[in-house]
Amino acid sequence: MAFEDLIAGIAKFQKTEHANNAKHYQALAMGQSPDTFVIACADSRLTPRAMTQSESGELFLARNAGNFVPKYPDGMNEGTAATLEYAILGLGVTNIVILGHSDCGAMKALKNGAPDNLSHVKRWIVHGNDALSAAGPDCDLLSLTLENIRSQINNLMTYDFVAARIKNKSLTLHGWYFDIGSGTVDAIGHDGKFAPISEIYAT
Secondary structure, three states, X not given: OOHHHHHHHHHHHHHHHHHHOHXXXXXXXXXXXXXXXXXXXOOOOOOHHXXXXXXXXXXXXXXXXXXXXXXXXXXXXXXXXXXXXXXXXXXXXOEEEEEEEOOOHHHHHHHHOOOOOOHHHHHHHHHHHHHHHHHOOOOOHHHHHHHHHHHHHHHHOOOHXXXXXXXXXXXXXXXXXXXXXXOOEEEEOOOOOEEEHHHHOOO
């Protein structure tokens, strides 16, 4: 999509979506109260709102290359820590989802090494080193991506305000994997293994 198309899209949104749901947006203008915080990869092909069919105001989102959560303490990554802190202590979310996906560029860089001209990427992907160690040097991309989701859930627990809410059962952590080509979503079960999301959350 060309940049000019984005501008045209804003005009269309204002005339249709926003105009047709004016009361909803007027309510949102007064504040937000999302139940779920999604930490997703920044990949343009990954669209949390579309895949969950959620509305504006229903998901609190943070996105970065590799859906990483730097361990606490890490003073070089205050943006992630601040967003997590606000989600928990400011908004009171009760669910956090680590959302990874197929064909992830950050996972490729983690596995194969980032190009020398991407110095910031080289420094950033160290937050996936635990996943790389767990998956092993000969792992395939899928195995590494799934291990990274598990690893980032573990990293969440290094924050005391997350651990405290897990302990009192007011917060639940989830790990999801989205396959871009098939549209399937797998989730981590109680056994630590991934399975179709419909099976993990079957009622």
